[in-house]
Amino acid sequence: MRLTLNVVRTGGSDGARNSWSCVPIGFARGAAALFSLATLLVLGAPAPAQAQQTAAADADPEFNALFYDSLKRPADVELAYRLAARATQLGDYEAAIGVYERILFYNPKVVRVRLELGRLYYRLGAYESARSYLQPISGDTALSPSEQANVTAYLEEIERRLSTNQWSVYAQAGVRYQSNASYGPSSRIIIGDDVAALLPPSYASKADGNVFGLATVRHVYDFGNQRGDVWESNLNLYYSQQFQIQRLNLGFVEANTGPRLALAPDALPGSSVRPYVLAGGISLGGASYLGSYGAGVSVYLPFSPYFSIEPFVEARQRDYQNSSDYPTAGFQSGGMWTVGAGLFGRITEGVSWRARLAYNDADATVPWYAYDNFNVDLALPVEFQGLWGVKRWVVIPSAGYSYYGYDAANPFVSRFIPRTDDQYRVGVALDVPIHEQFGLLTQVQYTWASSSLPNYSFDNFSVSIGPNVRF
Structure with a gap:
């Protein structure tokens, strides 16, 4: 998702008052980062289609050695297990399936082999085969209680995914602390009307906390044809309530809907194209702040388990509304073009990567609110066996960079220095499953920015924690 707010000028002739306009934009971008990080890190790739598998194991010396040994000793079950495990580790699920099915040929009553086959077919998107x-092994006493629970969870998810109407939900609630909740400038010496000014204490950087809730809901209607065409709709929601700085209470809602059509089902299984329309809105300080609507198109290309890409292009109209806290917000209204891509892949069986690139070209009523913006974010989810639970824990380091270049100098700040910002962010998240559907997500992030104008340089440390649910 993309949540982008522009600079808000607060009005008045006082240069110092006009110059603290970084406050709402900084806070909104910080709140957007919280939602975007949760979406990017926890939800991962938008699963429009099954991944295309390749025979990556063929080039692995260890796999080849195990493979040729197994040809010599086809009845050696332990050797076959090692071969299948290595294929799975390399991401060659089809090779692993072949090995496990050979084990069943010699030992048709091995329950755990059926469990592994079910899991592998599920990863390939072959849900009927997985089921x-x-x-047949649901409730089998040869499995441990955690494995039986795992089988039940898989079967429930398979039934959901084979349904004509498929729903998925991710939600989180929590508490967040920020060392600079207002994203106030690093220095109280700022520029207003081309002269140095002292920022009023009420607009200096200030620590604060909030309670927040976010959710993303996806609905997929399966047309039931052989191509795999569906209609996909997504709803994103976010709200945060500050403990002290009430003018920064933020609400966000955006929905998009459109068909996802198979692009090249034979040449590139899983590929799709999706045109869509979107609409959304933002409230700030308890008042309506922004309404937007538009359309876009994306193309999903799953080249291998190690690399998939979904480029997109999007156009939207943004209509800002004035309020008592932001009386000149309306000057930011205008269209915006966005081009970008989501990229997804796996490095090893337990390590994946996700990235997002985007370029925005935003117009505005006045040129000093129009800007070009570039964003890049990268996350590396690493799964590992945690202290408890039937699912593995996930630690997710992340990093990102944003550039903002405004079309003209703001005469209320400086007539000669156009604003440019470089923003950096690093963070780490820990997703701890407590149950099959419930967990606890903790995120720590440090964000800092340098700017051509001191008004907009800042740094902020944030930490959030809260339970999450997915089904």
């Missing part, structure tokens, strides 16, 4: 292996 055919998992359903």
Whole structure:
């Protein structure tokens, strides 16, 4: 998702008052980062289609050695297990399936092999095949209680995914602390009307906390044809309530809907194209702040388990509304073009990567609110066996960079220095599953920015924690 707010000028002739306009934009971008980080890190790739598998194991010396040994000793179950495990580790699920099915040929009653086959077919998106292996072993006493619970969870998810109407929800609530909640400038000496000015204490950087809730809801209607065409709709929601700085209470809602059509089902299985329309709105300080609507198109290309890409282009109209806290917000209204891409892949069985690139070209009523913006974010989710639970824990380091270049100098700040900002962010998140559907997400992030004008340089440390649910 993309949540982008522009600079808000607060009005008045006092240069110092006009110059603290970084406050709402900084806070809004920080709140946007919280939602975007949760979406990028926890939800991951938008699963429009199954991943295309490749025979990556063929080039691995260890796999080849195990493979040729297994040809010599086809009845050696332990050797076959090692071969299948290595294929799975390399991401060659089809090779692993072949090995496990050979084990079943010699030992048709091995329950755990059926469990592994069910899991592998599920990862390939072959849900009917996965169900055919998992359903007969549901409740089998040869499995541990955690494995039985895992089988039940898989079967429930398979039924959901095979349904004509498929729903998925991710939600989180929590508490967040920020060392600079207002994203106030690093120095109280700022520029207003081309002269140095002292920022009023009420607009200096200030620590604060909030309670927040976010959710993303996806609905997929399966047309039931052989191509795999569906209609996909997404709803994103966010709200935060500050403990002290009430003018920064933020609400966000955006929905998009459109068909996802198979692009090249034979040449590139899983590829799709999706045109969509969107509409959304933002409230700030308890008042309506922004309404937007537009359309876009994306193309999903799953080249391999190690690299998939979904480029997109989007156009939207943004209509800002004035309020008592932001009386001149309306000057930011205008269109915006966005081009970018989501990229996804796996490095090893337990390590994946996700990235997002985007370029925005935003118009405005006055030129000093129009800007070009570039964003890049990268996350590296690493799964590992935690202290408890039937699912593995995930630690997610991340980093990002944003550039903002404004079309003209703001005469209320400086007539000669156009604003340019470089913003950096690093963070880490820990997703701890407590149950199959419930967990606890903790995020720590440090953000800092340098600017051509001292008014907009800042740094902020934030930490958030709260339970999450996905189904």
